[in-house]
């Protein structure tokens with residue numbers, strides 16, 4: 001489906017996936033697994049940006065649901081959660097010898113660099129993995145939207161939404177046996193169908209910048225490198 005191996009990509013992981021079966025916090029086995037998958041990408045010469053959600057620690061919308069915490073505050077709490085995940089992932093990647101920088105949309109300079117897109121690009125050019133934390137720095141925006149925004153800014157050729165399913169289905173494949181996997185779907189159809197793998201704001205931003213969105217299973221070994229470097233592996237693409 002691709003004409004050549006990718007040069008620069010952005011991979012988006014959900015926070016929930018980091019939690020494993022426990023549903024909360026950070027599972028070290030998953031952290032190690034993801035780090036290894038990223039290492040395989042880097043070893044092929046692909047420049048890698050990463051965005052991780054924060055849902056394993058807090059979800060902005062849920063936090064505000066009880067009426068005690070306002071949505072805006074809930075969303076900022078969610079952004080802080082993504083910083084925790086980013087630092088954990090940085091540690092895991094450095095543990096296996098990768099060079100990593102975390103850049104945050106909110107200034108937390110004791111913990112990590114602030115987001116500066118020119119600096120991010122320099123890091124990528126030097127073979128460093130860059131983890132973009134704190135979403136877009138704004139409430140009412142998802143980390144998927146942040147991921148597309150960063151992907152566009154750094155000139156990524158593709159964004160990968162690494163999920164628990166191996167692509168986009170007509171229905172929830174975990175619930176419906178007759179769900180059919182769509183190998184390719186265009187942006188307009190993805191928006192019309194409200195595909196649940198990414199929110200509409202993120203898809204519209206990808207569409208406006210002709211950024212292809214790959215949806216794949218993050219838990220399948222070698223899947224990222226197979227898809228991005230070898231054009232094998234199982235995925236769906238929105239383009």
Ligand code: GTP
Nearest residue numbers: 100101102103108109110111112113114122123126
């Ligand atoms: P070069 O410009 O290529 O040398 O990049 P570099 O990232 O190695 O150099 P720099 O001196 O900017 O950073 C050295 C280390 O300090 C890296 O691990 C950065 O992530 C970290 N660092 C840089 N700026 C900040 C900051 O504002 N806050 C925090 N917490 N760390 C920072």
